[in-house]
Amino acid sequence: MADPRLSGLSALVVDDSRVVITAMRKMLSDAGIPRIDSAANSAEAEELMRGARYDMLFLDWHMAGKSGVALMEQCREDRAYDGVAIVIVSGEAGKRFIDEALKGGATSYLVKPFKPEQLAEHLDKALRFLEQHGRFKPA
Amino acid sequence: MTPRNPHENRLLRQILDGMQGTMPPLLAESVLKTSETMFNQKMYAAQRPPDREPLAGWAAAVVFLNPSGRFLLRLTLDLPLLEKLVAGTYPKEAAFEDGVLEDAAGEMANIVGGMVKTAANKRGFDLARDLPVVAALPAGAPQQAGPLSLDFSIYQNTLAARNLLNVSLL
DSSP: OOOGGGTTOEEEEEOSOHHHHHHHHHHHHHHTOOEEEEESSHHHHHHHHHHOOOSEEEEESSOSSSOHHHHHHHHHTSGGGTTOEEEEEESOOOHHHHHHHHHTTOSEEEESSOOHHHHHHHHHHHHHHHHHTTSOOOO | OOOSOHHHHHHHHHHHHHTTTOHHHHHHHHHHHHHHHTTOOOOEEOOOOSOOOOOOEEEEEEEEEETTEEEEEEEEEEHHHHHHHHHTTSOGGGTTSTTHHHHHHHHHHHHHHHHHHHHHHHTTOOOEEOOOEEEEEOTTOOSOOSSEEEEEEEETTEEEEEOTTOOOOO
């Protein structure tokens, strides 16, 4: 069921798997996010980010070329991304990976595979982050 | 099968011994969970049906390594199974675009590989892994080429994983 709190937000999904992008786009759309873009790698994502501003980034950790974590760290060095929620998505569930991502600036860490209910929990964390940074006001 | 590299044997033996028989159910659980959550398809684990000619499909291999060696996890997915999986995810018109089946095989191996790595490292193995490499399999090709492999098939009109307990060493 769509969450009305997400109705004004935008998201960018970056993953080198088309099946993950397709699944995530559907889950995010069903959750209530109206504008969702996607990129197959970090270079494509950077190109999209030059032309648009997103509220949430979903970055696959392991991709050929620049990893999602490297892209996140690059974003975090840019003040323009201070208030953007970044969710690292990965098949790695080890504590070391989760800690590294969170330390590097991730808003949350989503382990693949995941169900829509699990994605919803991470959307909640992202909303709280956006609220803390003044980019989202709860009704 | 003749070992190609004694170090590969040793690491895989260490992993299987260290996981105390939990590797086959872990692989089964990983595949079933991935198929349900990412592909919207429920599968069940089944014993391998009687031998028959392997169908064409895709094989996705993940290399695991640590300082003491390396081994390969290879998932073999036949075309009918992959078509079912992507049908649960993609809109009809996009389900058979070029590269979709190959991508699905790679992502299945990627996620299952992540779960294997996490479980092994919880037991003290310092495993790293590479991104999956996917290759087409012609009909009739041997479905076990690696030291550790899983094969999948359509079984009695239901998605079924087969050879789930078929974990072999080089």
